[in-house]
Amino acid sequence: MIKSFRSLILTCALLPLALPLAAAPLNTSLPPKVAQALKASQLGDNALSLVMLPLTGPGTPTVYNADTSVQPASTMKLVTTFSALEMLGPNYQWKTEFYTDGTLSDGILHGNLYLKGGGDPKLNMEKLWLLLRDLRANGVTQVTGDLVLDRSYFVQPALPDFDDDGGDDNAPFLVRPDALMINLKALRFVARNDSGKVLVAVEPPIATIRVDNQVKPLNSKDCSGDVRYNPVTQPDGSISVVVSGELGIGCSSQTYLSLLDHPAYAAGAVRAIWGELGGSIEGADREAAVPKDARLLARAFSPDLAEIIRDINKYSNNTMAQQLYLSLGEKFRTDADTDDGRAAQRVIRQWLAQKGITSPHLVMENGSGLSRAERVSARELANMLQAAWKSPYQAEFMSSMPIVGLDGTMRKRLKNTAMAGEGHIKTGTLNTVRAIAGFSRDSNGNTWAVVAILNDPKPFGASSVLDQVLLSLYAQPRAVDTSPKL
Known part of the structure; x- marks a missing residue:
């Protein structure tokens, strides 16, 4: 399978870029009001990469500066979440488990208590409380040994710190992923x-x-x-x-x-809840792998992936996106992969190649867009959205994105316009990036894939340009409805 993937990638590299978008006619200039908005924001035309592609009904695609390698910011999460939907499945779940190497007698666990992380992106305090309740229901009240944390599920890549805003080490949005991440370490x-x-x-x-x-x-x-x-x-x-x-x-x-590292937070949270439940752990906190002959005491499962990606896309959760990215790598890691990050990028490229999508500009570092290394072109992202529209999981993917004017990161944008409720749009923001990508409807009720990415040293106020992209897309010429009436 890997050899066939590689040969397909080499074949696709020799093909023309983005054949689905090359069909005539094409608009290769900016919509007039978008060009005006760029000028008003003191931005050059080349700062914007734009693709508007009709998916249903008539419409002329707009392709402008679409083959430039750009920083996508959080619109990169669409690549991570859609690839995960197709490769892991919408009902994929993560698990977190308690094990012991000791014996249980009269409520006393004579031995160590192991907590094994499985990469759950949404292991919150409520879920941990329920898991500890299950442990208590299974007869455990006192642990004589240590609390041992097993964080070996991921093979973590060595990535640089992200300091886009000056490096606030305590900011929750900068929390790194971990195999045993509890409550986003907040x-x-x-x-x-x-x-x-x-x-x-x-x-x-x-x-x-x-x-x-x-x-x-x-x-x-x-x-x-x-x-x-x-x-x-x-x-x-x-x-x-x-x-x-x-x-x-x-x-x-x-x-x-976010003030503690992952082991300190996990151990502290377990001890705090376990103490509230009347339990005690006499030993120390340490890290080690669960022994092969250890006995399972309790297990908890995450929500389905289809629910997880709603949190990632609607609220642009960077840490959960990185957890998902590493989970893809862990699932498909081979001996040739040095870490789960490299494995994830490899399988995503192979997955795109299988769909006939050429992606020479795609660079993925952590899958969240919170990176200065990640790159994509507007054409590549639009081609992926076109493939998503035809996917069996289109509904789950589309519903994970913010609804224009209603929720998520689009809740306050275009709220009092005709666009409210007409688009499912993922946003992206870095100091030098403003971006949108997703699905939006025109005034005739037809759905389009839209990608608009601004890269500029000072893109301040540029969100108005992207809003104008959606408004211009919506204002397609009114079509005559010729469909038969019952």
């Missing part, structure tokens, strides 16, 4: 002034995270006060979060921070 801090006294809570209540509450309560009901959260690492390795500022009566403030 700590939620909530400050409340309910009765003239400010209380600050952290969830989950991990023992190594301490709160230094310095918030000044205000007597007024003005909720405009600024509450700040400043983490400070202590000599013993614990982290104190200094919470300062002012908060009015009846007001609250919250933020999410």
Whole structure:
């Protein structure tokens, strides 16, 4: 199979680019209002790569600057999620398991408790709580040995840190993937002034995270006060979060921070919930693989992949996209692959080649678009969308994208226009990138694949250009309905 994939890739490399989009006639210039919007934003015409391809009904494709290698930002998630839908299947699930190498007697587990990660992108606190409840229901109350974390499921690539916005190490959107990722490694801090006294809570209540509450309560009901959260690492390795500022009566403030590495967060979350359930673990926290003769104690499954990709695409979740990308690599990794990242890029290229899609510009680093290395052309992405429209999983893929003017990252865009509700569009944003890609309808009810990617050192305000792309697509000449009436 691998040899046939390689020969197909070599064959496709010799073919003309994007044959489906080469059919005449073609519009090879920008729609007038899009050109005007570019000029108003002080952007050159070549900053934009654009493809608008009719999928149903009549329409003339627009292909402009479509074969330029560009940074796609989060529109790259469409490649990751659609390829996963087809190669893993919409009902694919991940699993997380507890094992032991000891014996259970009268509620006491004499031995170690192993937590084996399976790469679940959505192992949240509720799911972990249920898994620990199952462990308790199976008769375990006390563990005499260690809490051992098995994070060996992924072979992680060595990737550079992403510092597009100056490198805020505590930003949850920068969390790296992990085979045992719990709750996206996020700590939620909530400050409340309910009765003239400010209380600050952290969830989950991990023992190594301490709160230094310095918030000044205000007597007024003005909720405009600024509450700040400043983490400070202590000599013993614990982290104190200094919470300062002012908060009015009846007001609250919250933020999410990523302050611990994956092992510390996972172990801390397990111990916090297990303690709340009345359990105890006497040993230390450490990492090791589950022994081959270990006994399964409890298992939890993730939601189906079709649900996972909704979180990835609608809310542009970078970490979940990277988890999915590595999961593809793990599934199809061979001895020739040095890590799951390289394996994922290889199988995605092979999958595209099988569909007859030539992709010389495609470069995937982590599959999320949160990267300066990732590249694609507008034509390649549009060809993939065209293939997705014909896929048995088209409905699942399309419904995972934000609906224009209604939800996800498109919730506030084009809200009060004729475009509201007419498109399923994935957005992408980096410091030098603004992008949209997905499916959108025109005023005749016909569906188009649309890809518009702006690369410029200063694309500020350029989202208006991309909005104008959708408006121009919608404003196709009104067609006469000649369909028979019953």
